[in-house]
Amino acid sequence: MKNNIRVLRAERKLTQGELADAIGVSRQTINAIEKGKFDPSLPTAFRLAGVFEKRIEEIFEYHEEG
Amino acid sequence: MKNNIRVLRAERKLTQGELADAIGVSRQTINAIEKGKFDPSLPTAFRLAGVFEKRIEEIFEYHEEG
DNA sequence: TAGAAATGTCAAGTCTTATTTACATTTTAT
DNA sequence: ATAAAATGTAAATAAGACTTGACATTTCTA
Numbered sequence: 001m002k003n004n005i006r007v008l009r010a011e012r013k014l015t016q017g018e019l020a021d022a023i024g025v026s027r028q029t030i031n032a033i034e035k036g037k038f039d040p041s042l043p044t045a046f047r048l049a050g051v052f053e054k055r056i057e058e059i060f061e062y063h064e065e066g
Numbered sequence: 067m068k069n070n071i072r073v074l075r076a077e078r079k080l081t082q083g084e085l086a087d088a089i090g091v092s093r094q095t096i097n098a099i100e101k102g103k104f105d106p107s108l109p110t111a112f113r114l115a116g117v118f119e120k121r122i123e124e125i126f127e128y129h130e131e132g
Numbered sequence: 133t134a135g136a137a138a139t140g141t142c143a144a145g146t147c148t149t150a151t152t153t154a155c156a157t158t159t160t161a162t
Numbered sequence: 163a164t165a166a167a168a169t170g171t172a173a174a175t176a177a178g179a180c181t182t183g184a185c186a187t188t189t190c191t192a
Binding site for chain 4: 026
Binding site for chain 4: 133134135136137138139140141142143144145146147148149150151152153154155156157158159160161162
């Protein structure tokens, strides 16, 4: 799964720490998600979509795994 | 978080087992999600949206917790 | 160009989500 | 009414999301 959080965050001039605070996770979690280390939970994805005023599908691009 | 998987599944005349097979999880996982026992992972939510040809936001309704 | 801010990363641990197995109950169809 | 299909539920375990803390590197900015 890919995402464009880094771009959206830059557009809004937010640091990883500020975005983390805004959605209630740690800065390292934002970093890990941006770097594709793991996918967020569904609630966290919803909160990200809320901050960016985007649909989840506009932030995350799902590809079949395997 | 609420969801209308049960309704969407009924509209398409799918059993929990058939839906489970379609997205690659166990039947019990579908049952648990329908009953609100937990939220699916983001990849699982995407697969559900794919089967139902809906956006994630059309299937799941997020409410702040706390 | 030096200090501060931001980012990258790693390890260890916690908590939540997902799976399996197994069995009970309910619904559907004959 | 009976058999078969579907659903409900629960315990044990595995897998993944997330935290904290620590330290290194990169990028801003005064």
